[in-house]
Amino acid sequence: VVPGKIEWHPLGVFWTLDWDIPEEDVYASTTGRDRLEILKDTDISISQVYENISLYDLAELVLRDAGLSRYEYVIDRSLRDITIRYGWFDRVSHREALRQIAVGCLGRVYCDRLGRIVIERFRPAKEPVFHFRDDLNVFSKDHPLAWTEIKNRIEVVATPYQKGEVEEIYSSDDSFSIPAGERHRETVIFNQKPCIDVEPPVVDADSHIQLVDYTTYAWGVDLVLENVGERTGTVNSITITGRPLEQKGSISVVREDARSIRDNGEITVTIENPFIQTRSRAIAIAEGLLETLKNPRRDISMDTRGNIALRLGDVVTAPEFKDKKHCR
Numbered sequence: 001v002v003p004g005k006i007e008w009h010p011l012g013v014f015w016t017l018d019w020d021i022p023e024e025d026v027y028a029s030t031t032g033r034d035r036l037e038i039l040k041d042t043d044i045s046i047s048q049v050y051e052n053i054s055l056y057d058l059a060e061l062v063l064r065d066a067g068l069s070r071y072e073y074v075i076d077r078s079l080r081d082i083t084i085r086y087g088w089f090d091r092v093s094h095r096e097a098l099r100q101i102a103v104g105c106l107g108r109v110y111c112d113r114l115g116r117i118v119i120e121r122f123r124p125a126k127e128p129v130f131h132f133r134d135d136l137n138v139f140s141k142d143h144p145l146a147w148t149e150i151k152n153r154i155e156v157v158a159t160p161y162q163k164g165e166v167e168e169i170y171s172s173d174d175s176f177s178i179p180a181g182e183r184h185r186e187t188v189i190f191n192q193k194p195c196i197d198v199e200p201p202v203v204d205a206d207s208h209i210q211l212v213d214y215t216t217y218a219w220g221v222d223l224v225l226e227n228v229g230e231r232t233g234t235v236n237s238i239t240i241t242g243r244p245l246e247q248k249g250s251i252s253v254v255r256e257d258a259r260s261i262r263d264n265g266e267i268t269v270t271i272e273n274p275f276i277q278t279r280s281r282a283i284a285i286a287e288g289l290l291e292t293l294k295n296p297r298r299d300i301s302m303d304t305r306g307n308i309a310l311r312l313g314d315v316v317t318a319p320e321f322k323d324k325k326h327c328r
Contacts, residue, residue, distance in 0.1 A: 009308050013115025034111040039066055039094040047217040049088045049196040049245065055275065056080040058087045059101050059119050066094040068117065076120040079105055084277050086161050086245055088194045088218035104275030106285045110312055122288055128315045130307050138319060142301040151293035152260035153268040158251040158282035163243045169195050170220070170240040177234050178209060178227040186223045188238060194218035198242035206233035253282040257294040269293070 014032030021028040046065045050058065056079035063073045082105055089097050098109045098119065107121040132138050169190045178184045188201075198216045201223055203209070208229025215222040221240060227233045256266075271289070276282055300318050310316065 007309075010113045011308075012111055012113050035068075035072075035115060035117055036095055036098075036109065036111055039098070039117075040096075042066060042094050044089050044092060044094055044097050047089045047091070047219060049086055049194050049218045051086060051196075052083060053087045054080045055082045055084065055087075055101055055105050058084075058275075059098065062089075062094055062097045062101070063117065072115070073117040074112070074119070076105075076107065078121055079107075079119070082281070084275050086194075086196075086277070087275065088245075090193065090219050091217075100273060100275060103271065103273045104281075106288045113311060122292075126315050128317045130310060130314065130316045132302060132304055132316060132318045134319045137305045137307075139303040139305075141303070141319060144299045144301065149293070150260065150264050150267050150296055151269040151289070152264060153254065153256040153266050154286045154290045154293070155268060155270040156253045156276060156282040156286040156289075157270065157272045158253065158276045158279055159272070159274065160248040160251070160277050161245045162248045163196060164246045166197070166241055166243055168239060169198070169242045169244060170238070172239075173237040175234055175236050177232050178225060179232050180227055180230050183212070183224060183226045184235075186225060186235075186238070187220060188223065188240070189220040190240070190242070190244070192244040193220075195242040195244050198240060202239045203235060204237045204239075205235040209233040209235060251279050251282060253279060253286050255283075255286040255290045257290060260294045264296070 012034055014034055015038065016030045016032055019028060019030045044062060044065055046061055050061075056075055056077070059075050059079065060073075063075075079101075084104070089100070092100075098117070101107075102109045102119065105119075105121050107119060109117065109119050112118050169192060170188050172188070176184075195218065198221070201211060201214055201221060203211050203223075203225065205225070206229070208231075209225055209227050211223060212226045213224040223238070225235060269289070271285060276285065302318065
């Protein structure tokens, strides 16, 4: 920092909700939502089953489906090294889809100060970039002990999948009518989820009712039917065939810390995620979580002058702490 020079640091990009503007006060207040909060309210539309896809490519598919350009997100390049045999999403929001990817890569998702969505893997702490000191920038502090957040036995379940045989994955003979000249949208849900190699729907209906469009997802199909005739028509049945993805057993990987269990008792957490499909990925996640969660976490709450240039994940030092801490 150059003395006498003003530095500007962005705090993010936000969209406001309701405003509170009391006439008797000299301020106005509002609530801002970042991009991740907005993605909580938008649903993913690319829920096909993708084969041999990296978590990097899967994350990019989600973000592009949400309407983001390549300048509005940053994805850790190391996610290219994590390839899963089958990747898909159920009927979820874009934010939930990103959360699932974060679990699968042992990572985190957040918005940076430029408003970009960042997806990155967990890494060991780096050197501190800032120091909080009692005699310089700390006015008061508190040291709460987060004892309840200990996890000293980590179980991660890996679930391999394989293609099943071609079979009837949806069938309905619940007939319905479509008025003359109108279109009807029908959403059907497969008997088993997810499914792959889905064949075109077979519609048994009056001759003047046509299947004009359909979209296949991992969990079902959206159909658009049109009555091109001059009288009301009837759809008698809809049948769809395909291959369900079947679980090929499950692999349970357990990592535990004997010393923490002796001191604190056994406290287990179980992690299951459709993107954890191999033993090696389960081991990496179990060992990474155990190292982070096995000991009681000591937090610090400080009243300080702060440093507006600090970013999420920056390492700092704080009074009376021997260990380095992440800025949160």
